[in-house]
Amino acid sequence: MLSDHKNYAYLHGEFVPLENAYLHVSDLSIQRGYGIFDFFKVQEEAPLFLEHYISRFFQSAQLMGLPVPLSEEQLKATLAELLQKNKLPNSGVKMILTGGYSANGYDPAAPNLLITQQALTLPTQEQVARGIKIITHEYVRELPLAKTINYSMGIRLLQEVKARQADDVLYHHGGVVTEFPRSNFFLLTQDNVLVTPAQEVLLGVTRRNVLELARQQYQVQERTVTLEDIAQAREAFMTSTTKRVLPIVEVDGKPVNDGKPGPVTLQLLEQLLELEQKQFID
Amino acid sequence: MLSDHKNYAYLHGEFVPLENAYLHVSDLSIQRGYGIFDFFKVQEEAPLFLEHYISRFFQSAQLMGLPVPLSEEQLKATLAELLQKNKLPNSGVKMILTGGYSANGYDPAAPNLLITQQALTLPTQEQVARGIKIITHEYVRELPLAKTINYSMGIRLLQEVKARQADDVLYHHGGVVTEFPRSNFFLLTQDNVLVTPAQEVLLGVTRRNVLELARQQYQVQERTVTLEDIAQAREAFMTSTTKRVLPIVEVDGKPVNDGKPGPVTLQLLEQLLELEQKQFID
Structure with missing residues (x-):
């Protein structure tokens, strides 16, 4: 420049x-x-x-x-x-x-x-290969369907995220998982069903794209997701415009499955990258 | 000027x-x-x-x-x-x-x-004599003890307040009353006990002053207050720096007691005005 x-x-x-x-x-x-x-x-x-x-x-x-x-x-x-x-x-x-x-x-x-x-800084291949560690916090955004500028809770929790050597914080409400401050949450069950919270979340554009990609290959459910579901999950990841599909390998200090980015997660990231590329070409 | x-x-x-x-x-x-x-x-x-x-x-x-x-x-x-x-x-x-x-x-x-x-515009004698009408809305501020700039809910509710010909909106959580967007809430029970919500409220300076004044004359309780308590109340009012003590005569379309500003409310306002005046003289 x-x-x-x-x-x-x-x-x-x-x-x-x-x-x-x-x-x-x-x-x-x-x-x-x-x-x-x-x-x-x-x-x-x-x-x-x-x-x-x-x-x-x-x-x-x-x-x-x-x-x-x-x-x-x-x-x-x-x-x-x-x-x-x-x-x-x-x-x-x-x-x-x-x-x-x-x-x-x-x-x-x-x-x-x-x-x-x-x-814009996008996740590097190294970050994707390593995956991220998250903590959880009880909180529901006021008007989940509106993308308001109110991020008081997310910013206030930055210190705790850092202190607990994590990368982000997942909100839940009495154990029912909703979303990250700036990203959506997905998990893959042991039966290979891709699941994402349906209620009290911002309807992310990347969430939407990933759901569309996933429906062509997997059983997909938008439904209630609990912290217990995460403990039983085979894979987990977050989606957002800047994070794309980012593997989650640890939640509140416990590994997700074997603590490594899962193959379905990485495949969906590949497909999202192709979809982004296709947009650009069209 | x-x-x-x-x-x-x-x-x-x-x-x-x-x-x-x-x-x-x-x-x-x-x-x-x-x-x-x-x-x-x-x-x-x-x-x-x-x-x-x-x-x-x-x-x-x-x-x-x-x-x-x-x-x-x-x-x-x-x-x-x-x-x-x-x-x-x-x-x-x-x-x-x-x-x-x-x-x-x-x-x-x-x-x-x-x-x-x-x-600053302070309530006029006419406003005090008339009292205000309020509606209620289910909501709890995120960090009630912190005076953050987040008033998304209060401002968003301005239209509903106006549509329902009210002056302000009182928040509650499952019927447990907390506060107004910018004021605290008080009621007087039929037994002449002055009550104000204890939990999930901003600790207003005017709230504090009114509690101190009231304790010299009445039984005073900081405790859980419900919408049902309001239905049974003898008097109700709000307190804030700009509203001082402002009588509430109607809640969700129902009159508080006889629908007129109560004598204890008006007496506390008088005493607050005296206290303010004393500050100025000291």
């Missing part, structure tokens, strides 16, 4: 250098943590599975009572223009919609739409 | 005109709703019950793992300087501490401390 090539953000209807993208402190995200967002991947300058992310962005906005100041078509045109300006081949694009500049610090005003694009 | 008299805010270690107080979009309040705050009243240019608010601010910060960049003494000196600059006799001061400018939009960085002071 040339030194004079600026990275741009979209804010208040115009493109500004990211370093100059500021919100006034009366914004309801700062005052009250009130906002929604979505995040998609760009590979070779092309957005992946864009339709799904856009439609979820609008759904989250609706669930939180936030009108999106652009139509879907206008938003897509704006995204295309931003990508064209930034020319970041492999990156992530984040769209944030906040409650706007509130006069009294509580009542929503005209929402602020912010779009940023930044370089 | 003279037209050239600016209202100042404190941000990044300096005083800036409020209109110029901006945070970069990488701030974790914008990215992840991650921050805490506190809010106190200023009467005749003097802060009321400042010690309690400061100590709660530090407690919230600790609960969320956010180091406050100033010591208590430094913070007090900064507040005094801000009040001196702004000369807003009757106002509210808000201190917000966010997770800072995060490089990856998730991991906390050096926290940003923001302090603003703005004119």
